[in-house]
Amino acid sequence: MLDQYNRDIYYLRIAVTDLCNLRCTYCMPEEGIKLKKHEEILNFEEIVEIVKVAVSLGFYKFRLTGGEPLVRRGIIDLVKMLAQIDGVKTLAMTTNGLLLPQFAKQLKAAGLSRLNISLDSLNKERYNKITRGGELADALAGIKSAREAGFEKTKLNAVIVDGFNDDEKDNLKKFADENKMKIRFVKKMDLKSGDYYGVEGGEGGNCSICNRVRLTADGKLRSCLFSDYEVDVRTVGIERAFRQVIENKPEKGDKSLKREMIQIGG
Numbered sequence: 064m065l066d067q068y069n070r071d072i073y074y075l076r077i078a079v080t081d082l083c084n085l086r087c088t089y090c091m092p093e094e095g096i097k098l099k100k101h102e103e104i105l106n107f108e109e110i111v112e113i114v115k116v117a118v119s120l121g122f123y124k125f126r127l128t129g130g131e132p133l134v135r136r137g138i139i140d141l142v143k144m145l146a147q148i149d150g151v152k153t154l155a156m157t158t159n160g161l162l163l164p165q166f167a168k169q170l171k172a173a174g175l176s177r178l179n180i181s182l183d184s185l186n187k188e189r190y191n192k193i194t195r196g197g198e199l200a201d202a203l204a205g206i207k208s209a210r211e212a213g214f215e216k217t218k219l220n221a222v223i224v225d226g227f228n229d230d231e232k233d234n235l236k237k238f239a240d241e242n243k244m245k246i247r248f249v250k251k252m253d254l255k256s257g258d259y260y261g262v263e264g265g266e267g268g269n270c271s272i273c274n275r276v277r278l279t280a281d282g283k284l285r286s287c288l289f290s291d292y293e294v295d296v297r298t299v300g301i302e303r304a305f306r307q308v309i310e311n312k313p314e315k316g317d318k319s320l321k322r323e324m325i326q327i328g329g
Contacts, residue, residue, distance in 0.1 A: 064121050066312045074124040074275040075117050078328030081280045083131040086195035089222050089251050090324045103281045107141050116301040118150035126155045128328035133162040139169045146174025160205025167212035179218040184228045219244045224251045254319040270315035284308040289316025
């Protein structure tokens with residue numbers, strides 16, 4: 064579908080949960096967030112129907128996010144259901160990697176196309192600090208498991224914070240090269256101030272070619288990461304919600320004041 068700025072919108076990012084097993088400083092406030100009730104979260108049947116309607120409207124690229132998608136109970140079943148939908152050409156997932164030793168082979172067998180794995184530091188103290196308690200060894204084990212499961216063209220996402228880990232870019236790039244991964248450096252963004260940047264090594268942050276909309280775990284379609292405009296698919300209806308959110312997709316991002324990054328899916 065084309066929006067009012069003639070951008071072809073064909074990419075849907077699907078947050079399957081607002082839960083996470085890390086508490087990264089750039090994603091979640093220190094005090095945490097108020098979690099949605101179980102009945103507020105989209106069930107698998109709803110997600111499948113939304114993807115089917117999206118395909119009928121011209122979408123073909125899909126990504127599962129969270130929170131952390133691998134903490135969603137039954138996630139392998141959801142991947143299987145989505146991968147079998149005719150018209151889904153790419154089904155990817157963004158994960159912190161901690162649970163990949165348990166799930167990588169199952170994800171591959173279920174039909175997941177690709178992985179993006181977050182890794183912001185190769186220094187265990189820094190990793191622990193930026194994730195508020197995460198263990199670097201667990202993330203590295205996840206990356207190894209993805210490779211052993213046969214995932215190719217895996218992307219490594221590194222959020223760069225000036226004065227904290229910006230001196231690690233060369234080491235992270237070397238690590239990615241050694242593990243046959245493509246590195247993407249994402250400078251820390253701030254939804255509340257509207258500070259956002261282009262992604263080094265990827266297309267994110269370039270509003271003029273933005274091709275995506277986002278689905279929150281509680282069923283709201285969002286036109287832009289840096290906009291509070293959203294449409295409830297349960298209230299409005301799936302196709303109408305897609306049309307409304309694409310028709311109202313802004314030319315460029317501004318600010319998002321009503322949700323934290325973890326509640327949108329990044």
